[in-house]
Amino acid sequence: MRTRLTLMVNGEEREVIAPVHKTLLEVLREDLNLTGTKHGCELGECGTCTVLIDGEPALSCLALPIECQGRAIKTVEGMAEGSQLHPLQQAFAELGAAQCGYCTPGILLTAEALLEDNPTPTRDEVRYALAGNLCRCTGYTKILDAVELAALRMKGAHR
Amino acid sequence: MKKERFSIVGQNLPKIDAWAKVVGETKYADDMVLPRLAHGKLLRSPHPHALIRSIDTARARALPGVYAVITGRDLPPVKFGILPVSQDEEALCVDKVRMVGDAVAAVAAVDEETAERATELIEVEYEPLRPLMSIEEALAHPEVRIHEYGDGPNVHKAVSLQFGDVEAAFRAADLVREDVFYFEGNTHLPMEQHSAVAQRGADGKLTLWSSTQTPHYVHRLLAKILDMPQAHIRVVAAPVGGGFGGKLDPFAHEIAACRLSQLTGRPVKITLTREEVFYVHRGRHPVLMWVKTGFRKDGSITGMHFRSWLDGGAYGSYGVASTFYTGALQTVTYKIPVYKFEGARIFTNKPPCGPKRGHGTPQPRFAMECQLDKAAEQLGLDPADMRRRNLAEPFTKTANHMTVTTIGLGECLDRVVEASGWRQKFGRLPRGKGIGIACSSYLTGAGLAIYWNDMPHSGVVLRADRSGLVAVLCGATDIGQGSDSILAYLAAEVLGIDPKDIRVHPADTDLTPVDLGSYSSRVTLMAGNAVIQAAGRLKSRIVEAVAEKLGVAPDTLIAQDRRVFVDGDPDRGVSFAQAVVLAESKFGVLAFPGSYAPPKRAGKYKGGGVGPSPCYSYSACVVEVDVDGETGEVRPTEIWIAHDVGRALNPLLVEGQVEGSVYMGLGEVLMEEQVFRKGVHKIPSMLEYKSPTTLETPEIHTILVETDDPEGPFGAKEAGQGPLLPVIPAVANAVYNAVGVRVDEIPISPEKVLKGLEAMRKGKPARVGPEKLPLFAFPEPKMIESAFGEPAAAIAERPFAS
Numbered sequence: 032m033r034t035r036l037t038l039m040v041n042g043e044e045r046e047v048i049a050p051v052h053k054t055l056l057e058v059l060r061e062d063l064n065l066t067g068t069k070h071g072c073e074l075g076e077c078g079t080c081t082v083l084i085d086g087e088p089a090l091s092c093l094a095l096p097i098e099c100q101g102r103a104i105k106t107v108e109g110m111a112e113g114s115q116l117h118p119l120q121q122a123f124a125e126l127g128a129a130q131c132g133y134c135t136p137g138i139l140l141t142a143e144a145l146l147e148d149n150p151t152p153t154r155d156e157v158r159y160a161l162a163g164n165l166c167r168c169t170g171y172t173k174i175l176d177a178v179e180l181a182a183l184r185m186k187g188a189h190r
Numbered sequence: 191m192k193k194e195r196f197s198i199v200g201q202n203l204p205k206i207d208a209w210a211k212v213v214g215e216t217k218y219a220d221d222m223v224l225p226r227l228a229h230g231k232l233l234r235s236p237h238p239h240a241l242i243r244s245i246d247t248a249r250a251r252a253l254p255g256v257y258a259v260i261t262g263r264d265l266p267p268v269k270f271g272i273l274p275v276s277q278d279e280e281a282l283c284v285d286k287v288r289m290v291g292d293a294v295a296a297v298a299a300v301d302e303e304t305a306e307r308a309t310e311l312i313e314v315e316y317e318p319l320r321p322l323m324s325i326e327e328a329l330a331h332p333e334v335r336i337h338e339y340g341d342g343p344n345v346h347k348a349v350s351l352q353f354g355d356v357e358a359a360f361r362a363a364d365l366v367r368e369d370v371f372y373f374e375g376n377t378h379l380p381m382e383q384h385s386a387v388a389q390r391g392a393d394g395k396l397t398l399w400s401s402t403q404t405p406h407y408v409h410r411l412l413a414k415i416l417d418m419p420q421a422h423i424r425v426v427a428a429p430v431g432g433g434f435g436g437k438l439d440p441f442a443h444e445i446a447a448c449r450l451s452q453l454t455g456r457p458v459k460i461t462l463t464r465e466e467v468f469y470v471h472r473g474r475h476p477v478l479m480w481v482k483t484g485f486r487k488d489g490s491i492t493g494m495h496f497r498s499w500l501d502g503g504a505y506g507s508y509g510v511a512s513t514f515y516t517g518a519l520q521t522v523t524y525k526i527p528v529y530k531f532e533g534a535r536i537f538t539n540k541p542p543c544g545p546k547r548g549h550g551t552p553q554p555r556f557a558m559e560c561q562l563d564k565a566a567e568q569l570g571l572d573p574a575d576m577r578r579r580n581l582a583e584p585f586t587k588t589a590n591h592m593t594v595t596t597i598g599l600g601e602c603l604d605r606v607v608e609a610s611g612w613r614q615k616f617g618r619l620p621r622g623k624g625i626g627i628a629c630s631s632y633l634t635g636a637g638l639a640i641y642w643n644d645m646p647h648s649g650v651v652l653r654a655d656r657s658g659l660v661a662v663l664c665g666a667t668d669i670g671q672g673s674d675s676i677l678a679y680l681a682a683e684v685l686g687i688d689p690k691d692i693r694v695h696p697a698d699t700d701l702t703p704v705d706l707g708s709y710s711s712r713v714t715l716m717a718g719n720a721v722i723q724a725a726g727r728l729k730s731r732i733v734e735a736v737a738e739k740l741g742v743a744p745d746t747l748i749a750q751d752r753r754v755f756v757d758g759d760p761d762r763g764v765s766f767a768q769a770v771v772l773a774e775s776k777f778g779v780l781a782f783p784g785s786y787a788p789p790k791r792a793g794k795y796k797g798g799g800v801g802p803s804p805c806y807s808y809s810a811c812v813v814e815v816d817v818d819g820e821t822g823e824v825r826p827t828e829i830w831i832a833h834d835v836g837r838a839l840n841p842l843l844v845e846g847q848v849e850g851s852v853y854m855g856l857g858e859v860l861m862e863e864q865v866f867r868k869g870v871h872k873i874p875s876m877l878e879y880k881s882p883t884t885l886e887t888p889e890i891h892t893i894l895v896e897t898d899d900p901e902g903p904f905g906a907k908e909a910g911q912g913p914l915l916p917v918i919p920a921v922a923n924a925v926y927n928a929v930g931v932r933v934d935e936i937p938i939s940p941e942k943v944l945k946g947l948e949a950m951r952k953g954k955p956a957r958v959g960p961e962k963l964p965l966f967a968f969p970e971p972k973m974i975e976s977a978f979g980e981p982a983a984a985i986a987e988r989p990f991a992s
Contacts, residue, residue, distance in 0.1 A: 066221035067214015069431070071381045072464040076876040079381055107214035116212065124208035127842045130850065131670025132211030133381040133431030139212065158884040165876060167381055167432050168670050170853030171884045173846055 036096050040065070041109025047096070055099055056080045056091035059106060067107040067136050071165065078164035081137035082106050088141045088163075107136035110143065118181040118188070119143055128177035130168035138164045142178045150186055154179065197750060198683040199904050202842040205675040206689055207429070207668065219385035219401040219428035220461045227387075228257050230450050230460035231305035232442060233295040233312050234469065235287035238321035238539035238869025239336070242285055242314060245295060249311040255304035257454040259312065261295045265449055266417040272407060272439045272544075274641055276346070276506025278337055281415065281445035287316070288336055288504035289539050290869045291469030296446035298458045321539040321869050325478065325501050325964050328536045336504060336537040341969070346502050346535040347513045349797055350968045353589040354528030354976035356484075359493025363484025365568055369561045370480050372935040372960040373553035375501065376862035377473035378546050379881055382431020384470065385461035388447035395422045396452065400444050403433045403669055404707030405697045407640060411440045416448060427697035430708075433669035434854070435545035438709050439472050439507055468874035472544030473864055475512055475535075476501040477553040480963055485565045489576035493528040496520055496554060499964055500535040500543070507544035509535045511800050515550025518801030520558055521588035522631045523599065523808070524580045527978045529589040532968040540866050545709060547854055548911050551632065552918055556859075556936060559628035559919030563926070573923070574612055574627050577810075578603050587977040591793030595805040595982065596897035596907075598834025599629055602810035605832040605893045610812040616927070622817055624928025628919035629810045632912030634836075634902065635712030637788045637802030646785035646990055648716035649703025652681060652724040654732070654780040658691060658752075658767030665697040665705035666717045671910050672843045673713040677721045679839055680903055684725035685732075686749030687766050703783065711908030714839065715804055716786045718903030723990075724784030731780065735773035736764055789901075789986030795974045804901035807908045808834040811852075811916035817928040819947060822940030824860055824925055825888075829917070832893035836907030841894055847909040848892045855917030857881045861937055934959030 036047045040063060047062045056073070059065045059082070068091055071079035075093040082091045083105040110117040119139050122128070129135040138161060145152060145160040152160070157178045158171075166174060210216045247259040262284035271277045283292050295312050299305035322328040322336060322344060332343030341348040360366045386400040396418070402408050405427040413420035430437060443460040450458040462470065478499040484492035498516040502509045517531030548555075566573040582588065584597045606627070607613065615625045639647060651663040662681055668674040674694040682689045695702060705717050729749060736754045737744040740762060748757045755763020764772065774780050792799045811831045817824050831852055838844045861880040865872045873879045898905035918936060926932050931946030935958060942958045950956035 060221075064223070065214075066217070069218070069382070070220075071383070072876045074464070074875060074877070077381065107212075111213060116209075120212040123212045124204045127205065127208070127672075127846045129205075129208055129211040130672070130846055131381065131430060131432040132207070132216055133218065133670075135211055136214050162883045162885045165381065165881060165883065167379055167434070167854070167881070168850050169846060170849035170851075170890060171887050172849040172890050173842075175884070 034097065037100055038096060038104060040104045041106060051097055054092055055094040055096050058096045059091060065106050065108055069133050069136060079134050079137045081140050081164065083140050083144055086144060086147060088144050107139055110139060118184045122177040122181040126173050126177040126180060128169060128173040134164060134166045138174060146182055146185060151182060196683060198679045198689060199839050201840065203689060203840055205672045206678050206694065207674060216429050218382055218431050219387060219399055222387045222399055224389060224457040226456045228298040228454055228456045228458045229302040229305050230296055230298045230447055230458045231309050232293040232446060233309040235290060235292040235294055237287055237316050237318050238290050239319040240287050240316040241319060242283060242287065242294060243317055244315045246313040247295060250297060250308040253308045253311060255300040256308045257298045257456065258450050259295060259297050260449055268414060270411050270415050271506050272508055272640060273506060273510055275510055278506045281442040289541055291541055293442040296450060298450040298454050323538055323869065325499055325536045328538050329964055329966060336539060344537045346506060346537050347510045348534040348969055349513060350532045350971040351797055351974060352530040352971035353974050356493040356495045356528050356530045359528045360484040363492040364487045365485045365565060367561055367565055368482045370960050371557040373477045373556055374936055375474050375476040375543060375864040376858050377468060377471055377864045378434035378436030380432030380434060380436055383462045383464055383467050384437060384441060384443060386444040386447045387457055387459045388451040389457040390451040390455060396448055397424045398444060398448060399426045399428050401428050401430045401437055403430060403437045403667055403709060405667060405699060406665055406704045406706055408440050408444060409699045412448060415445055424700045427667040430667060430669040433708060434547045435549065435709065436472055438545055441470055464876060465874045468871050469541050471541035472507050474546040475543040477516055478960055479554060479557040481557050481561055483561060485569060487569060489566060489569055489571045490580050491524055491526050494520060494526050495530040498533045498554065501538055502535040503538055503540045503542035505542035507542045512550040514797050514800035516554050519551050519631055520554055521590050522592055522594050522806050523582055523629055525582055526589055528976050530971060534966055539869055548914050552915050555630050555915045556918045560922050560934065563923045574603060574607050577629055585982045587980040587982055589976040589978040591798055591977045592801050593791050593982040595901055596899045597808055598895040598897040599808035599810060601895045602808055602832035602834055606810045606812045606830045609891060609893060610830040612812055622819060622928055624817060624924040625812060625814050626920045626924030626927055627812050628916040628923060630912060630915030631806045631808050632908060632915060633710055633803035634715045634805045634807060634908040635788060635803055636710040637792055638799040639706055646787050648705045648720040648786040650717060650720040650724045650784040651703055652728050652782050654728055654770045656771055656774060658770055660685065660692045662692060662694040662721060663702045664717050665702040666713045667697045667708045669708045671847060673708065676714050676718060676839055680718050680721050681725045684722055685729055687752050711911045714906055715902050720784035720786040722903050724782045727782040728780060731777050732769045732773045735776045736769050739772050785990035787989040789988050791986050795972060805899045805907050807912040809913045809916050811920045813920040813924045815921060815924040815928055817925055817943060819929060822943035824938055824943060826856060826921060827888055829888055830891045831913055832895055833909060833913050834895040834897050835909045836899040836902045837896050837905035838894045839904065839906050844894055844909045845892045848913040849890050851911065851913035852890050852917050853882060853887050855914040859918040859921045859936055859938055863937060930956055932957040
């Protein structure tokens with residue numbers, strides 16, 4: 032059964048006609064061509080497909096779009112303001128926090144939600160926030176460094 | 191070290207592809223969409239070992255939305271394999287399956303769901319055969335043959351090499367230890383599942399985009415498998431979302447996508463599910479090891495005899511190389527005057543093992559470094575000091591004819607001992623807390639290609655555009671390690687421009703000169719040397735043209751800060767872009783090749799081709815752990831690792847490689863297991879196949895040591911694999927230091943620690959590990975003279991050097 036969906040993605044209203052059982056991950060990637068959102072398992076185990084729904088990290092491989100109507104969905108493509116990168120994106124690039132880059136979108140969005148809730152997290156708080164996002168390349172060290180650097184810069188900017 | 195002579199090298203620069211990766215712009219293979227794209231799916235065997243009686247695809251073909259269904263009969267009847275000596279694979283099995291997960295048919299359909307439904311409609315009649323699930327079982331049942339070839343029934347490869355009289359060495363020793371170790375298999379677990387898109391053009395030519403680490407080898411093999419001219423096939427490497435060796439073979443999905451595209455005239459994409467990734471595997475071999483070593487009172491080694499039994503799984507893959515690698519690099523860290531190695535790889539009905547980060551060397555490194563620790567204790571020596579005193583000599587040959595160049599291991603050891611507070615901690619920590627140390631070494635690129643040839647291992651074409659842009663065309667693939675960036679930095683360094691002025695194009699067999707691939711830690715050294723050569727050639731033309739224009743001698747000019755000018759008089763010069771115009775006006779199109787092949791110094795014996803490398807990296811690691819006596823849980827609390835990288839071309843990226851290696855080593859030593867029950871993977875999911883999260887990964891303190899190796903590009907050696915190796919034995923040694931339990935078997939799970947503690951309470955030896963060895967007669971050893979201590983030329987002659 033196909034259904035018409037109205038989704039608010041990265042601040043834009045998008046209309047999609049898709050089978051009702053299609054996951055948010057599939058609709059984002061296949062119907063909206065937002066391929067920045069990646070998949071690592073499609074079983075809710077690795078965190079790679081994380082997007083923000085109303086500001087909260089959510090696994091898009093387990094979310095049904097029909098339940099996301101009327102809610103704000105944010106993908107990695109929506110993080111930058113125009114051509115101005117989000118401080119997290121800037122820090123991840125500068126510090127080598129993205130190696131193969133495949134887990135990066137999910138981690139960036141999870142970190143964005145963390146910094147929204149807690150602008151000055153300790154290193155262990157960053158660890159806990161990112162514990163659901165697997166990365167096989169970096170050993171996490173540069174990722175933690177980058178989140179800390181972004182937090183520092185954002186704090187400076189808010190002053 | 192003359193750091194000041196560099197302007198780009200040595201700087202912590204962002205990777206050139208970092209910006210695309212942080213905004214989601216990077217197009218991985220599964221992100222590709224083409225008009226009329228069909229989606230493919232493979233049907234895989236549920237049996238570990240069975241004959242295929244029949245395959246009926248009629249119902250699948252009849253399903254609406256299905257474009258094509260193929261079986262092995264729709265492909266030319268040839269077997270293939272990555273190594274010329276092991277041509278034993280079929281993309282779609284015709285008569286027999288040898289593992290759960292062997293592909294038997296493939297479907298292309300309008301969407302993934304329809305393709306999957308169609309595979310369920312394919313009827314395959316199997317006749318199950320006895321599955322052989324372990325080394326013991328495979329050797330005990332020679333009447334059941336997984337393959338008809340090899341060095342004996344179910345023996346893929348058996349090797350025996352002897353370099354000098356080890357028995358005499360043992361007689362001369364004060365202490366001779368024999369120890370047995372086991373290293374369980376584990377898998378790469380890249381975050382990206384393998385994906386490929388194939389497109390047959392209307393001209394009959396084929397293009398494949400794939401998440402592969404070796405586009406060149408895939409290119410070669412596709413021609414054979416599809417029986418078509420290689421010149422009519424184009425392979426383009428997509429950015430790889432994590433490889434670690436898991437994307438180094440040609441895979442069924444790549445071949446099926448090609449064939450389905452040929453039949454349907456549509457582009458066809460096949461992306462594996464996570465479960466399929468666990469089955470295609472090619473990961474760490476389970477290896478059982480016996481090692482006998484003679485030591486003198488001062489800890490020096492008189493000789494070593496090493497045996498390894500590898501559980502290879504169902505196919506050859508890189509297994510012959512893996513077998514040799516379990517015996518190749520023992521000799522490059524410490525002085526071992528005589529050495530004997532026996533190894534055997536056994537076929538079993540499980541997914542094939544192959545090259546995972548460290549390829550065949552983490553297992554013996556674990557065994558050797560744990561045995562050294564045991565010997566140090568028996569001899570009353572500090573394990574750090576004992577290692578320090580017995581390091582191999584730089585610029586010499588080893589017993590098994592490996593040529594070592596620079597060795598920074600002494601400095602590595604000193605630095606981690608100092609940074610970790612080893613002297614204050616070893617033997618002085620409370621029970622439950624422990625500290626352990628280990629060293630290692632790894633190749634900077636394999637000395638030989640997979641197939642014999644005299645061509646370059648790495649080729650680059652550098653093209654300077656009138657705009658001042660420089661394009662790097664190279665067949666190397668960036669799998670996240672940053673190899674594209676390294677090529678840009680090196681070209682920028684030579685040409686005096688900014689890495690931003692350089693575009694590095696992805697590997698594309700139509701356009702880029704061959705680079706053999708991202709394996710054996712070869713790209714920085716080999717493609718790096720090639721790009722330096724190409725850039726040097728371009729620069730000399732540019733300088734010549736500018737010199738003529740300015741009326742000065744070429745050797746008075748330098749290229750720096752995007753300008754070419756008279757040294758000491760920056761105003762007398764032109765911009766780089768103007769210099770390019772002058773040069774193109776004088777010489778025509780500016781496109782220059784660079785070629786690299788390693789010095790030819792393989793040992794002159796069969797098997798001597800595995801292990802040689804232009805140079806070796808060295809690492810030393812100290813790990814501190816907490817061991818919970820109640821639960822048996824091992825928690826690493828802090829890690830110090832020093833790595834001799836020759837020269838850190840970009841310290842930030844080198845640190846990233848070291849940290850990632852440490853992390854992966856931790857996963858292997860503490861939790862990761864690729865294990866099967868009746869041929870079915872016990873835990874084929876990212877939840878149950880445990881890998882370290884942020885919470886299990888401690889702080890890693892990385893120390894970079896530079897030795898400026900004459901073989902490396904500006905002195906650089908590898909960083910992506912070597913640092914994994916010492917982590918595993920360092921943790922094992924730390925566990926022993928904490929609670930007195932020797933776990934001689936990887937992974938060191940809580941159960942094993944508790945078992946050791948229980949044995950200790952009962953007054954039994956607190957050792958957990960393998961108790962017996964397979965009954966197996968190795969072949970008579972080939973007797974080769976030990977080359978130990980022979981001097982090595984500082985720089986061996988390199989093909990294509992001028």
